Amino acid sequence: MKAICATDLSAASEAMIESETCLECLGRIGVEEIHLVTVIPANVHAGMPGMDFEGRRERALARYRRVIEEAGFDVETHVVRGTPHRRINGVAEAVGASLTIVGSRGKSPLENRVIGSTARNLARTTVVPLLVNRIERGAEDPDVLREHLFRRVLYATDFSENAERAFDAFSYLRHATREATLIHVQTPKDPDLPDDGSPAERLAELAGRLDEWGIEPETEVRRGDPSEEILAAEAEYEPTIVLLGSRGHSRLRRLLLGSVSEDVVARADGNVMLVPPSRVA
Incomplete structure (x- = not known):
């Protein structure tokens, strides 16, 4: 498996790349090759006064590459x-x-929690599963907030096709996952679900599949606003990562009210993994 590791050469990116436990978790789920990507914004020029972009970039990438190669990955x-x-x-x-994979700072000192524009835009447009690795905010030498990326997973589902696609990620996450909490949030605005069992029964079916893989499951049906309830569940269960599809049932509702997945990425305390819909050629 190949993974993209996007870095802006900041202290947050360095914390993400140099976390031994994070690299170990990536190895466990089958990542063998890591592509380090750094993007120079079009409005930034190497000749700008006081900006040693070339030298800084080369030194940082060389250090990051060495760390990742020593962990056993091709880079x-x-x-x-x-x-x-x-x-x-x-x-x-x-x-x-x-x-x-992209690193993102944690809680803002302001009342509203924010993430960088790159992480937010990737949450809207990613073409492959996106892992937002949360980093300490306001520290000179920051560290990742949740080690062992996939040890305790909070999986949120609306039983849509893309939510099922997100659940399929357990096929490789299971090599690093010990516990999983499966939640469904009921809301009056949700479309009618197929007549093949109640939400509790459908969660129990998914839990049974995880149990066969050696993952200890727990299920819960909640009521209310999906974003708020997913974030409340994160605060309650303290997972190492929240897993969900990046699109749900209603495209129109997403355009009017905003994507639940984007809201969770922006406001979650810890790591989030978004799985986008499959791309049709």
Whole structure:
């Protein structure tokens, strides 16, 4: 499996790349080759006063490459120019990556929690599963907030096709996952579900599949606003990662109210993994 690791050469990116436990988790789920991608914004020029972009980039990439190679991965580096999320998606498609990883700061000191524009734009447009690795905020030498990326998974489903696609990620995550909490949030605005069992019964069926893989499952049906309830479940269960599809049932509702997945990425305390719909040629 190939993974894209997007870096802006910041301290947050360094924390993500140099976390031994994060690299170990990637190895456990089958990642063998990591492509380091750094994007130079089109409005940044090497000759700008006081900016040693070339030297800084070369030193950082060389250090990152050495760390990742010592962890046992094959490494390729890509330095590209343009709009970050578009170029990251482009490299992911070009190399046939199965996962994109981006570091993001944690809680903002302001009341609203924010993430960088690149992580937010990737959440909207990613072409492969996206892992947002949350990093400490406000520290000179930051660290990742949740080690052992996939040990405790909170999986949120609306039983849509894309939610099922996200569940399929357990086929490789299971090699690093010990526990999983499966939740469904009921809301009056949801479309009618197929007549093949109640939400509790459908969650129990999914839990049975995880149990066969040696993952200890727990299920819960909640009521209310999907984003708020998923975030409340994250605070309650303290998973190492939240797993969900990046699209749900209603496209119109997403356009009017915003994507639940994007909201979770923006406001979650810890790591989030988004699985996009399959692409039709």
